[in-house]
Amino acid sequence: MAMTKEKYDIKDINLADQGKNQIEWAFKDMPVLTSIKERFEKEQPFAGLKLSACVHVTKETAALCVVMKAGGADAVLVASNPLSTQDDVAAALVKHYEIPTFAVAGESVETYKEHIEEALKHDPDIIIDDGCDIVATIHAKHPEMAAKIIGSTEETTTGIQRLQALEAEGKLKFPAVGVNTSLTKYLYDNRYGTGQSTMDGILRAANILIAGKTVVISGYGWCGKGCAMRAKALGANVIVCEVDPLKALEAAMEGYRIMPIAQAAKEGDIFITVTGNKHVVDVKHILSMKNGAFLANAGHFNYEVNVPDLAAETLEIKKIRPTLEEYKLKNGKSVYVLAEGRLVNLISAEGHPASVMDMSFANQALGIEFLVKNKGKLENKLYTLPLEVDIDIAKLKLKSMGLEIDTLTPLQEEYLKTWNI
Ligand code: ADE
Numbered sequence: 001m002a003m004t005k006e007k008y009d010i011k012d013i014n015l016a017d018q019g020k021n022q023i024e025w026a027f028k029d030m031p032v033l034t035s036i037k038e039r040f041e042k043e044q045p046f047a048g049l050k051l052s053a054c055v056h057v058t059k060e061t062a063a064l065c066v067v068m069k070a071g072g073a074d075a076v077l078v079a080s081n082p083l084s085t086q087d088d089v090a091a092a093l094v095k096h097y098e099i100p101t102f103a104v105a106g107e108s109v110e111t112y113k114e115h116i117e118e119a120l121k122h123d124p125d126i127i128i129d130d131g132c133d134i135v136a137t138i139h140a141k142h143p144e145m146a147a148k149i150i151g152s153t154e155e156t157t158t159g160i161q162r163l164q165a166l167e168a169e170g171k172l173k174f175p176a177v178g179v180n181t182s183l184t185k186y187l188y189d190n191r192y193g194t195g196q197s198t199m200d201g202i203l204r205a206a207n208i209l210i211a212g213k214t215v216v217i218s219g220y221g222w223c224g225k226g227c228a229m230r231a232k233a234l235g236a237n238v239i240v241c242e243v244d245p246l247k248a249l250e251a252a253m254e255g256y257r258i259m260p261i262a263q264a265a266k267e268g269d270i271f272i273t274v275t276g277n278k279h280v281v282d283v284k285h286i287l288s289m290k291n292g293a294f295l296a297n298a299g300h301f302n303y304e305v306n307v308p309d310l311a312a313e314t315l316e317i318k319k320i321r322p323t324l325e326e327y328k329l330k331n332g333k334s335v336y337v338l339a340e341g342r343l344v345n346l347i348s349a350e351g352h353p354a355s356v357m358d359m360s361f362a363n364q365a366l367g368i369e370f371l372v373k374n375k376g377k378l379e380n381k382l383y384t385l386p387l388e389v390d391i392d393i394a395k396l397k398l399k400s401m402g403l404e405i406d407t408l409t410p411l412q413e414e415y416l417k418t419w420n421i
Contacts, residue, residue: 008094009102009115011087019059019092023066026059029354031400032362032393033067040071045369047072052124054078054116054134055155056346057085057103060357062092064128065099067365076122078115079103080130080155083339084346113137120145126368127152131300132159139166139173146173151371151378153177153364157190157221158276158300163382175378177367179360182385184393186222189360193352195226197345198272198298199234205323205338205348206294208270211235216268218261219275220247223298227272228256239264241280261285270294272344273304281305283313291333296344307341323348362393 027034040046051073055061061077068075077099079085085103093099100122102115116137125148127134135152138145151174154160160180166172179185199210215236217228228238228251240251241261252258265271265285269292273280276299283306286295297304316328323339339347351357366389371378398405408416415421 007118008100009104009111009118010090010094011085011104013091013095015088016091016095019062019086019088019090020096022059022086022089023062023092023097026063026354026357027066030060030063030358030361032358032396033063033365035396036362036365037067037070040067040365044072045372046126049073049125049150049372050122051075051126051128051368052078052119052122052134053128054080054119055128055130056080056343056351057090057093057101058346058351058357059086059089060351060354060361062089062097062099063354063357064361064364065093066097067361068128068368069097069099071365071369073126073368074122076100076119077103078119078134079107079112080133081343081346082107082109082112083342084351086350123148125150126371128155128364128368129153129159130155132162135159135166135176136162139171143173149174150375151175151177151368153179153367153371155179155360155364156300157186157223160382161276167380167382172380172382174380175371175374175383176381177370177383177385179363179367179385182363182393183387183390184359184397185363189352189356190222191226191229193226193356193360194223194274194298194345195230197349197352198223198227198274198296199230200350201298201323201344201346201348202270202272202294202296202338205296205321205344206336208294210270213237213269214239214267215270215272216241216261216264217256218242218271218273218280218304219277219299220244220251221274221276223274224251227274227298228254231270231272232256236270239268262288265289268293271296271305273297274299275304276300278303279306283309286310286335287313287329287331287333289333289335292336294336294338295341296338297341298343298345300343302340302342305337305341307337310335310337359393359397362396363389366393 085105215231242248318326
């Protein structure tokens with residue numbers, strides 16, 4: 001396929017054929033998204049609409065963009081993290097799928113922001129965001145753009161927190177769909193996706209044995225549950241740190257040890273943050289850790305482990321392996337920081353596998369369709385897709401897995417509606 005758009009910023013166009021193989025590989029495990037693509041090809045729900053997407057540039061995201069384009073959208077893609085881009089996928093999107101892409105693995109924060117501006121120069125009608133950077137940039141710097149925007153979808157907990165903050169201040173300028181509040185997103189992607197890809201990232205970065213180690217998980221939301229479950233399955237002793245009494249109680253009943261991070265810091269061998277908050281593992285905690293502790297973050301932003309402020313306590317940073325750095329501390333100990341404190345699952349590994357992104361990105365595609373179909377009828381609020389959409393996605397996924405379930409008999413249906421038994 002010839003390239004019609006000249007504007008893009010990628011590492012190397014010669015990686016395009018390799019990237020195409022990757023995207024085709026992802027599609028094989030994305031049956032739900034594929035069935036949506038077939039419908040979109042016929043119905044063209046996005047004909048004449050411009051889409052700007054800011055999502056990790058992976059083979060799975062490429063599949064989503066291809067589906068949106070099949071539905072008629074004129075799409076551009078930028079990265080939602082400076083380090084997570086798969087350069088071969090970015091090249092394939094430009095060369096083989098004619099989707100302008102602005103993303104280079106390892107780009108500076110400045111270039112990352114310039115790429116967001118490129119996404120805005122596209123003058124979008126619809127937005128797919130992962131972390132709220134496009135939407136926040138429009139609200140902070142280009143509020144005049146909001147008038148033509150039909151709406152946006154948001155992939156992550158962190159992005160939804162930012163949208164909720166905008167909504168609470170009465171400043172949200174268009175409707176948004178929080179994909180992360182769909183059951184077929186958070187119950188599967190956050191738990192099984194983050195659980196597996198975080199361990200994958202730690203193993204690829206450091207290739208250490210997990211069995212017998214003490215793994216400290218900060219945050220017992222769905223991502224934390226997944227990380228704890230997978231660490232335990234590999235033989236770790238798991239400690240959970242929480243601020244929410246209900247979640248802490250849940251973790252305790254699952255058999256994990258519960259304690260404040262100040263205490264866990266002294267016991268842990270491997271630390272994983274999945275809170276969506278700031279300085280959860282702070283410098284004072286790091287200074288009290290054992291010599292040789294590993295620090296990994298699987299939350300959206302790189303604030304959870306306070307790596308920037310660790311510099312003042314560090315004599316030397318030594319690169320050990322591609323995404324593993326040793327911080328030789330002034331107190332005589334060393335700690336190992338994975339992926340510079342950024343998303344370990346996407347930077348040291350490849351993010352969640354296609355099979356689970358299939359459902360997350362089905363929600364993205366259907367979320368945009370919901371916004372377009374309801375154009376002019378929605379308030380400038382944060383929406384969750386209707387439960388029927390979750391049920392349809394789950395049915396399609398079960399079917400693709402060759403699994404059948406039971407249906408209620410008329411007698412059972414009646415029984416469930418009866419109080420006088
Ligand atoms: N977030 C987690 N895994 C991902 C993937 N494979 N692609 C895009 N975003 C992701």
